Amino acid sequence: MKIPIYPNLGTWLHFRLMVTSPWYSFSLGHRQYHSVASRLACLRPFDMPFRAASAGRNALNKAFPLFCTRYIHRSATTLPSPNVALPFVTCCPPHVRLVNLERCTPTACAATLSMALRRRMLSTAVAERAEAKPLRPQHRESFEKRKVPVSAEMAELWTKLISMRKSLMETTEEDMQYVxxxxxxxxxxxxxxxxxxxxxxxxxxxxxxxxxxxxxLGLVKHLQMQLTSLNLKLSLADYQIIMETNAKVDKPQKARAVLYDMKRDGVVPTVEIYNTLIKIYVECNGTRIEIAENLVDEMQREWGLHPNTQTFMQMLLGYLSPWQTVVDEKRVRHYFAKLMDIEEKSAFQKTIENVTALLNVVVRWRRYETALFMFEAVMERGLKFKLAGWNMALKACAGTGDMEKTEIFLQRMTEDELSPDAETFKALIIGNLTQSRPFSGATNTRESLAPASSLTGLDASIKTFRAMLAAGFEPDTKIYTSFVEAYMRAERTPENIVILDRLYTAMISDLEDPPALGTFERLVEFHIKRGALAEARRVYYDARQRFAIPFDSGMIQQVKRLIMRFAQHRLMLSATALIYDMLYIGSKPNSRVTCSLIEAHAYYKDMEGARQLVEVLREHGIETDNWVYGTMIFHYFKLDDVRSARELYEERMASGASCKPYVLRQWCNMLLNGYLKAGNINAATRFFNQMLERDQVTPDLVTFNTLLNGYLALGMNDEAVRTMGMMEVRGIRPSMYTISILIFAHIGQQDVKGALNVFHAMPHAGKRPPIGALTALILALFRNGDVENAERIWAFLKRKEAVSPNVYQAMMVGYGQAGAYDKVRALYKKMRNGDKFTLEEGLRPMVEQWVAKDENKVV
Known part of the structure; x- marks a missing residue:
């Protein structure tokens, strides 16, 4: 018995949508859709729900196969030009039989048309007199089954691609290069x-x-161009790979251009394609979120695609990304509402799991207020979170700093018949450790895990920690790490240091769950600041050897500081061991660290050890710079080893490395000083000439002062006079240090008159006078009985406000030896009351004896 069927509302609606589709222009004048389309057009409509129509979606190729007499192997994803009028056809193999319409239901009719529209399963035929480029044939059988002869290279390429498709992850770069x-x-x-x-x-x-x-990127673009030139159409998966390749090298604009290539080639994009492109723009440090917004509108406006949960999730995470300095709450709430509208249609269990995972990400990004809004929004929709969701809410509350609100959430959780677990305790402990306001209302019961409000955050966390142990939960590394961080910020009392040491031992006890590198770095810095260098070294070795954590620049910097502190305390074994350990892990000490070790070796007069250290660093590719050379030369000079210092100088000059002129001049001055201190006048003279001629080093005031000091100390007055002449020729004016050298030289040679002439000739305006040299001159004048000139120099120093305790003492000694006890008493009284200077211990008894005498000798 034949049962008549009638088109319902869904049938006519989908048929109308197909006819008016922007991608298809149907020519009803063609009769290639045979009797089925005619029969469908004549059916009488009646009401039928849309979901009922969707129930027959599996009948697409069973009930309504419409044969296309031309291009029966046309690709389903290929679209013709929209300007060509085409008949309504569906591509099917020629052997498929047409099922009798009388056995089909209205549901099947509507479902067939619905799925044909939704999945774009429409092929095309070229209208009359319309030219179309022949497309690539879709081979259903390989060339082997068709017995088509091909080259050995083609057969091998075919075999390789088939075998590699199943194991792409195991394929090596060499295999790829061969293919x-x-x-x-x-x-x-x-x-x-x-x-x-x-x-x-x-x-x-x-x-x-x-x-x-x-x-x-280059190879993928090259392959795309070659396949296009061969008229081989790319699939959606191919275009997605091209998009991801552009994203891999951070070229979002190139990735979007792939979408235009798809439109040009007639390939219809899918929601997944748009999601890939949206993800690319969202991950661009949050700066392209507006473009991603436009893509969401474009996929709906131009292609009629409906965003799915992945679309809304990506947009939501894009607006909440840590790169966003200010969160657009309006857009966040909009996309979260869209996401929940789709999620509510799925299973309850899946929705709660998805939202919990989202809350986890938002809390990790420290968007605490947004996480609380999402939590409350889900609760208002009648969904109930499991314990994991409540723990996320507690972490968000603790992150906002409002621990009282955290307690309220804890109470709501217990009212929902959920018992706290280890994550709950962790959220409460870490929340208290990072906030200044602790919980209120404290017991260790299930109803309230919060300590009293009178306690500090650290004390509240300790009480919650005890409640956690009483409940039978084991603390993890994160909890111990939080306590360690809190005690590093606490007062450095001996008791707290002992507690910190115990907490550190517990923190590193779990080898499978190592602490973060930042905690080790802050611990090293903490111990260095309090002077516990051994503890800092222990923390470093635990991080490197116990957990094998890769170091970053911050940790390397702390280790360098530790090495320099060891060198300052002359603990050479520890400092050298850390240097070799740094070299082992591939880190290079800088010049500052090397120089600190050289100074420590020089303290023990072990310059040979310093040279060996420099050679080891060179073997590891660390070049010796000017700072290291200068430190070595300086300490050789201090140890009176001028020969070794000269060898280093010549080595540096022979290397041809660039060196600033003032640095070379400093080295030359040290070498000159060393030769003159050793009394080697000939070597000093030769080196000075080499410095001027070969090395082209311009002498400065320090150079001439060094020569003057050396010549005058050796009694070579003629050389000193010649040096003064050279200074005058080069336009170098003598400094007060030069005046001091000359005064001391004349006094040393018992030439007080010559020293006094130097004083009268020196410039008295603007510069601070040489107090030490003038003090020595005052004593020399008193010894020669020239009290008038001594008092004149005294008055000069008082006028310059350059009176020092040594000047006072020199005047009192001079007056006392001359018998002018009244002047000694006057100076002594003024020194004690006005200028508040103190006498040296050796002079005090003698001066006090002069002050006590009544006799006064007229000077």
């Missing part, structure tokens, strides 16, 4: 055989280039 070489050889010599590549083979080749090529 790419085969392909390039075929394209160059026999490109017609590449027509036998099936879509899966092409996609495998794209994926190989994407995953295992260094220049993935």
């Amino acid at each position: 790419w070489k085969l392909y390039c050889q075929l394209y160059k010599e026999n490109r017609s055989e590449l027509q036998w590549l099936r879509p899966k083979n092409i996609n495998t080749l794209f994926r190989l280039l994407y995953m295992h090529s260094v220049n993935s």
Whole structure:
């Protein structure tokens, strides 16, 4: 018995949508849709729900196969030009029989048309007199089954691509290079055989280039151009790989251009394609979120695609990204509402799990207020969170700093018949440790885990920690790490240091769960600041040897500081061991660290050890710079080893490395000083000439002062006079240090008159006088009985406000030896009352004896 069927509302609606679709222009004048389309057009409509129509979606190729007499193997994803009028056809194999319409239901009719529209399963035929470029044939059988002769290279490429498709992750770069070489050889010599590549083979080749090529972007673009020139159409998966390749090298604009290529080639994008592009823009440090917003609108406006949960999730995370300095709460709430509208249609269990995972990300990004809003919004929709969701809410509350609100959430959780677990205790402990306001209302019961409000945050966390142990939960490394961080910020009392040491031992007890490197770094810094260098070294070795944590620049910097502190305390074994340990892990000490070790070696007069250290650093590729050379030369000079200092100087000059002129001048001055101190006048003279002629080093005031001091100390007055002449020729004015050298030299040679002439000749305006030299001159004048000139120098120093305790003492000693006790008493009284200077211990008894005498000798 034949049962008549009638079109319902869904049937006519979907048929109308197909006819008016922007991608298809149906020509009803053609009769190639046979009797089925005619029968459908004559059916009488009646009401039928849309979901009922969707129930028959599996009947697409069973009930309504419409034969296309032309291009029966046309690709389902290929669209013709929208300007060509085409008949309504569906591509099917020729052997498929047409099922009798009388046995179909209205539900099947509507479902068939609905799925044809939704999945774009419409093929096309070229209208009359319309020219179309022949498309690539879709081979359903390989060239082997069709017995088509191909070259050995093509057969090998085919076999390689088929075998690699199942194990792309295990494929090496060498395998990829071999396959790419085969392909390039075929394209160059026999490109017609590449027509036998099936879509899966092409996609495998794209994926190989994407995953295992260094220049993935260039090769993928090159492959795309070659396949286009061969008229081989790319699939959606191929275009997605091209997009991801552009994103891999941070070229979002190029990735978006792939979408235009798809439109040009007539490939309809899907929601997944748009999601890939949206993800690319969202991950651009949050600066392209507006473009991602436009893509969401574009996929709906131009293609009629409906965003899914992945779309809204990506947009939501884009607006909440840590790169966003200010959160757009309006857009966040909009996308979260859209996400929840879709999630509510899924299973309850899946929705809660998805939202909990989202809350975890938002809390990790420290968007605590947004996390609380999401939590409350889900609760208002009637959904109930499990314990993991409540723990996320507690972490968000603790992150906001409002621990009283955290207690309220804890109470709501217990009212929901949920018992706290280890994560709950962790949230409460870490929340108290990082906030100044602790919980209120404290017991260790299930109803309230919060300590009293009179306690500090640290004390509250300790009480919650005890409640956690009483409940039978084991603390993890995160809890111990938080306590360690808190005690590092606490007062450095002996008791707290002992507690910190016990907490540190507990923190590193779990080898499977190591602490963060930042905690080790702050611990090293903490111990260095309090002077516990051994403890700092222990923390360093625990991080490197116990947990094998890769170091960053911050930790390396702390280790360098530790080495310098060891060197300052002359603990050479510890400092040297850390240096070799740094070299072992591939880190290079800087010049500051090296110089500190050289100074420590020089303290023990072990310059040979310093030279060995420099040679070891050179073997590890660390070049000796000017700072290290200067430190070595300086300490050789201090140890009176001028020969070794000269060797280092010549080594540096022979290396040809650039050196600033003032640095070379400092080295030359030290060498000159060393030669003159050793009394080697000939060597000093030769080196001075070499310095001027060969090395082209311009002498400065320090150079001439060094020469003057050396010549005068050796009694070489003629050389000193010649040096003064050279200073005058070069336009170098003597400094007060030069005046001091001359005064001391004349006094040392018992030439007080010459020293006094130097004083009268020196410039008295602007500069601070040489107090030490003038003090020595005052004593020399008193010894020669020239009290008048001594008092004149005294008055000069008082006028310059350059009176020092040594000047006072020199005047009192001079007056006392001359018998002028009244002047001694006057100076002594003024020194004690006005200028508040103190006498040296050796002079005090003698001066007090002069003060006590009544006799006064007229000077």
